[in-house]
Amino acid sequence: MSGQDQSLGDELKRLINTGGIEVPMLPEIANKALVLAQNPDSDASEMAALIQGDQSLAAHVMRIANSVAFTPLSNLVSLQQAIARLGMATISEIALTAAIGAKMFNTPGYEEYVAGIWKHALATSLWSKEIARHGRSNVEVAFLAGLLHSIGRPAVLQAILDLAKKQNVSLSKGEVQHLENSYCQQVSQAVVHSWKMPTLVIEAISAYTDQNSDLPLGLQAAQITVGSRFATHMLKPENLDKEILLMLPALDTLNLYQDEVETLLGKTEMIKGRLEGLSS
Amino acid sequence: MSNEQFDYDVLVIGSGPAGQKSAIQAAKAGQRVGIVERDSLFGGACVHRGTIPSKTLRENALRVKHMRQNAALADFELGEDTEMHTLINRLDEVLKSHDDYMRKQIDRNNVQRIHGRASFVDNHTVKITKVSGETVDLKVNTVIIAAGSYPRNPDNIPIDHEHLFDSDSILSMLYLPSSLTVLGGGVIASEYASIFQALGVKVTMIDRYPTPLGFLDSDMTDTFVGAFKNMGGTWMGSQKVAKVYWDGISEVVTECEDGTVVRSQKLLCAAGRLANVKELQLENAGLALNERGLISVDDNLCTNVSNIYAAGDVIGPPSLASASMEQGRRAACNALGVEIGSMSQLIPAGIYSIPELSSVGLTEKQARDQHVNVLVGTAQFSEVARGQISGNTEGMLKIVADAEGKKILGVMLVGEGSTEVVHIGHMAMLCDADVDIFVESTFNFPTLAEAYRVAALEILAQRPES
Numbered sequence: 001m002s003g004q005d006q007s008l009g010d011e012l013k014r015l016i017n018t019g020g021i022e023v024p025m026l027p028e029i030a031n032k033a034l035v036l037a038q039n040p041d042s043d044a045s046e047m048a049a050l051i052q053g054d055q056s057l058a059a060h061v062m063r064i065a066n067s068v069a070f071t072p073l074s075n076l077v078s079l080q081q082a083i084a085r086l087g088m089a090t091i092s093e094i095a096l097t098a099a100i101g102a103k104m105f106n107t108p109g110y111e112e113y114v115a116g117i118w119k120h121a122l123a124t125s126l127w128s129k130e131i132a133r134h135g136r137s138n139v140e141v142a143f144l145a146g147l148l149h150s151i152g153r154p155a156v157l158q159a160i161l162d163l164a165k166k167q168n169v170s171l172s173k174g175e176v177q178h179l180e181n182s183y184c185q186q187v188s189q190a191v192v193h194s195w196k197m198p199t200l201v202i203e204a205i206s207a208y209t210d211q212n213s214d215l216p217l218g219l220q221a222a223q224i225t226v227g228s229r230f231a232t233h234m235l236k237p238e239n240l241d242k243e244i245l246l247m248l249p250a251l252d253t254l255n256l257y258q259d260e261v262e263t264l265l266g267k268t269e270m271i272k273g274r275l276e277g278l279s280s
Numbered sequence: 281m282s283n284e285q286f287d288y289d290v291l292v293i294g295s296g297p298a299g300q301k302s303a304i305q306a307a308k309a310g311q312r313v314g315i316v317e318r319d320s321l322f323g324g325a326c327v328h329r330g331t332i333p334s335k336t337l338r339e340n341a342l343r344v345k346h347m348r349q350n351a352a353l354a355d356f357e358l359g360e361d362t363e364m365h366t367l368i369n370r371l372d373e374v375l376k377s378h379d380d381y382m383r384k385q386i387d388r389n390n391v392q393r394i395h396g397r398a399s400f401v402d403n404h405t406v407k408i409t410k411v412s413g414e415t416v417d418l419k420v421n422t423v424i425i426a427a428g429s430y431p432r433n434p435d436n437i438p439i440d441h442e443h444l445f446d447s448d449s450i451l452s453m454l455y456l457p458s459s460l461t462v463l464g465g466g467v468i469a470s471e472y473a474s475i476f477q478a479l480g481v482k483v484t485m486i487d488r489y490p491t492p493l494g495f496l497d498s499d500m501t502d503t504f505v506g507a508f509k510n511m512g513g514t515w516m517g518s519q520k521v522a523k524v525y526w527d528g529i530s531e532v533v534t535e536c537e538d539g540t541v542v543r544s545q546k547l548l549c550a551a552g553r554l555a556n557v558k559e560l561q562l563e564n565a566g567l568a569l570n571e572r573g574l575i576s577v578d579d580n581l582c583t584n585v586s587n588i589y590a591a592g593d594v595i596g597p598p599s600l601a602s603a604s605m606e607q608g609r610r611a612a613c614n615a616l617g618v619e620i621g622s623m624s625q626l627i628p629a630g631i632y633s634i635p636e637l638s639s640v641g642l643t644e645k646q647a648r649d650q651h652v653n654v655l656v657g658t659a660q661f662s663e664v665a666r667g668q669i670s671g672n673t674e675g676m677l678k679i680v681a682d683a684e685g686k687k688i689l690g691v692m693l694v695g696e697g698s699t700e701v702v703h704i705g706h707m708a709m710l711c712d713a714d715v716d717i718f719v720e721s722t723f724n725f726p727t728l729a730e731a732y733r734v735a736a737l738e739i740l741a742q743r744p745e746s
Contacts, residue, residue, distance in 0.1 A: 087526070089442075132441075136329075136449035139442045198454060251411055255320045257397060258413040 008163055009179055016186050021159050026195040029054050030099035037092030047088055048079040051095060060098045061091060067277040093143065097122055097278050105154040107161055114154045119279055120231050121150050126271045128227030130264060135254060142223050144197060145204040149224045152188030156180055185209035222253035234268055288314040291406055291420040293398045296324025297601045298592030298608035299426035300382060305612035307389035315391050316398045316408060322382055324428045329448045331601055332378065334471060335632055336371045341478040342634065400565035403585050422587050422615045425575060426608055427560065429553035429593035436523060437549045443526045444547045457481055457545040461534050463521060464550035465492035467631050472548055474634040477513040484542050486534060490517040497644045500637055503694045507635050507674040555594040572596060581611040589615050603627045628706050630699035635674055638702035641690030641709055644680050653683035657738030661695045665726035672696045677731040679715060685743035686714045701728050715739050
């Protein structure tokens, strides 16, 4: 570690430990979409009104709703229609992923990298959801926890770049990577706390990001772990082949036998389609 | 084959109540015992998906109900966004303590735990497939199948574990829903319907039979339905479900054959449970399922293959944890030739709905079918001081006696505390005591046990003059 890296790292650590790091705000629209989807008394018209309030989001939702992955053979013309066709929960997922996507972070020079992290997180959320469904466990927790499991990476990256700029320090990509790896887990936990995610989501991400502890991996954390590996295998099979995937220790926690893993992998095309839809 | 050639003298498949007790019993008889569990967690569905989680939720539902009843003491409403996790907050502790206890007991008795899926190669060889895909063939002298059950999902109910749940996934909901449709009228349906209603969820129970829990007398089920309706629940009996679907927006739609449509935020399908045997490859051992999809056993719990026994949910009703434990113990004893007393057919049934129901022996209807003339005594909890003091007035106790008004044929209760109080009647029946025992004995006052005396006095008053 270089001196610059060390000093910036110390400052970063101090900021994280004192709660001084700037945690991105959960965009209001994402927050409202989440609340509406969870509120049993809300209806499609409220969700439509919310999304219509943000033109680019409305266009995004309509584009996704009309994509082949979501509504093959149909042509949706209104948001109400899209919500009726896809459901409040799906529309909320679309709004959430659109609102807290890669564009939320200001990371000059790392835009493509952050987009990659985000795409992987999205794929993780979709796989975690299917894994949870297979195990008759909570699909909403799995989706949210999968989506946010690596939220600390772009957040800490932004903090590193901001600090470097403030201190007029030039860091190599390797140094940035090192700092990001060192602190991303703590920041992931800080973000989900700050966003007041449901207790189970916070617990799942805490357990996922704290896998070095001696505690056994919890169910939800194992779902994210496996979901994340499935996502890597799907997006970059050269980085993780099927043989290694089948040997993941977390499969044991989830009690996923080899034939069940094969069954889940059979959903790859469906997940790919949905991922394309959500990230288009 | 000599015993030395076997890897295990007894191999038990499944670690639920039946499996555990059979393994412990066999080990206590000096056998080398292995217990196979496909799940990484020990204890079966009873511990992790059924009995214990639902009863933990029930305890909190009762607290909520009591707080609502005592509005003068506490103005209480559950928040709209109450997480299910909050409502079963003690579950982790309860499960951990149960798991610790079970593991210690298994280890203390030198029973070897095997994590994997079991399937028969032949009647003396069981293949274990581990999660990693690795397999090992075990040579075993005796096998006890106690693999439990899983929810039956009818073809026309598209369970997705997101909007439409079965009894194994219902507690995975993130938030307490505003409304819930419960399909079914059996034990699981009645328990969950009343628990969620007590929590303030708008529950609609739909079943094809006119009353829920049809194996009990109608006065018992009427009391249950009355209490359920008083909490705000809706019972729709004699209804056939034509179609169920998620409307794609925010509700599950249940269409009945008579045109009635019920909409709710979530749906629970509780349409019975099936034997968990599809991975066992029973045919390789010479076994087959009966027409009800269960494993048939004789009075000794032995299957049609002499070295294979079965116990618990895989053999069918009563499908109660208490009965499964005893079956497991007896299956091991029978397999090993260990002498046991005659198995009492007198197994109490406990239904952990709100209010609870419990019974032992014959129902009034069964007694009238079998004995023609019977005498019946009842006591309403509202007539008993303890019922009034605790506000537990929605309940009753019924004693069914023979035509002489002496022999106790059955005892049934509905109301809080029923699953405990039934054991007084149970013990009296096991001792072959006359109805008079309830009149001649002194019970604590005030207690619900007093209801036994009230009901017994009613029978005594009807006794034929000798």
